[in-house]
Amino acid sequence: MSKRFSIGLVVGKFAPLHLGHEWLIRQAQEQCEQLVLLSWVCPELAGYEPERRANWLQVRFPELRSWVVTPEWVARQRARGLLLPDLPHESAADAAQRQFVADFCLAVLGHPVDAVFTSEAYGDGFAAHLTRCFGRPVQHVEIDRARIQVPVSGTRLRADIHGLRHYLAAQVYGDFxxxxxxxxxxxxxxxxxxxxxxxxxxxxxxxxxxxxxxxxxxxxxxxxxxxxxxxxxxxxxxxxxxxxxxxxxxxxxxxxxxxxxxxxxxxxxxxxxxxxxxxxxxxxxxxxxxxxxxxxxxxxxxxxxxxxxxxxxxxxxxxxxxxxxxxxxxxxxxxxxxxxxx
Known part of the structure; x- marks a missing residue:
């Protein structure tokens, strides 16, 4: 039985990768033939370094393609001839964040995506921006925006990683x-x-x-x-x-x-x-x-x-x-x- 979308995308800090993220990713997997995970944090957060985040994604979702990008990674891709803008800073405008994702898809994946999956209010605007960049529809699929399934956020976890450890897979919590x-x-x-x-x-x-x-x-x-x-x-x-x-x-x-x-x-x-x-x-x-x-x-x-x-x-x-x-x-x-x- 074919799935709803050919290629889907989930973007997040994953700092840390928590069970809410995992729920979102699993729901997206059920609807996509292929699912891509993309993560960046700029500036980086101490204790949530790129190597850790990449390892969490690999351990928890070894079957998926995932990228944890850094300014150094962007520089290496440019040296290979890929057309990528600077990695957007946390304070950059939404348009800059979304444009980086669009350019990443075209330069690194080599093709657009059909859907983006989020639990955030920005999802519709994100999908609309990608639609304009790709010249083809990109649908936003919202998953548990009210955080009913897994009532936690990365911000809360970073403030009390040990007290809220039950919201982390064992392989993730073990790093703390x-x-x-x-x-x-x-x-x-x-x-x-x-x-x-x-x-x-x-x-x-x-x-x-x-x-x-x-x-x-x-x-x-x-x-x-x-x-x-x-x-x-x-x-x-x-x-x-x-x-x-x-x-x-x-x-x-x-x-x-x-x-x-x-x-x-x-x-x-x-x-x-x-x-x-x-x-x-x-x-x-x-x-x-x-x-x-x-x-x-x-x-x-x-x-x-x-x-x-x-x-x-x-x-x-x-x-x-x-x-x-x-x-x-x-x-x-x-x-x-x-x-x-x-």
């Missing part, structure tokens, strides 16, 4: 979750602290995959296992982030995996070295004043001290700020909470 990373030598209480912090913050924690694999394989790790550990730890964080509330507590980071890889094998894959550069919003190093517990798998207190010194050196070398935690488990939890509220 702050990662709390715990580092420390063996028997420094990281795992207990990760669980206690997650409980205190009402959120989730990413357990240490390397320890799980080590136990699963009877205490034997091959060289290739270390890169696998680094990849899996990052994937675990990414999978959990969208299920969290503001924070994700990470029992370890790929920096720990790098330490063990060098320690066990004297070298590391370039990809693991790169994974070890992964940034975390909050870094904590557990002091080795915690009583050492030998569970039959650990190397000893001297090794723990050397490991902690390595962390300090590596963090300093990278210029990464970190907070040292000391004392009992309760005291360490309190120190983290004070840091987060400061």
């Amino acid at each position: 979750v702050e990662r709390i990373a715990l580092l420390g030598g063996e028997s420094s209480g990281k795992s207990s602290l990760a669980q206690a912090l997650a409980e205190a913050l009402g959120t989730r924690h990413a357990a240490e995959y390397g320890r799980e694999l080590w136990e699963e394989q009877g205490g034997v790790l091959a060289y290739d296992d270390l890169l696998r550990i680094g990849r899996t730890q990052v994937a675990r964080e990414q999978a959990l982030a969208g299920q969290c509330q503001r924070y994700l507590v990470c029992d370890t980071t790929p920096l720990t995996t790098l330490f063990y890889c060098r320690e066990l094998f004297g070298r590391a894959e370039a990809e693991l070295e790169q994974l070890a550069e992964r940034r975390y919003q909050h870094l904590f190093l557990c002091a080795d004043d915690f009583p050492f517990v030998q569970d039959g798998t650990r190397q000893g207190e001297a090794f723990r001290r050397r490991q902690n010194r390595w962390y300090e050196q590596e963090l300093d070398r990278r210029g990464w700020a970190f907070t040292c935690l000391s004392g009992s488990l309760l005291q360490r939890v309190e120190q983290v909470l004070r840091h987060l509220s400061g």
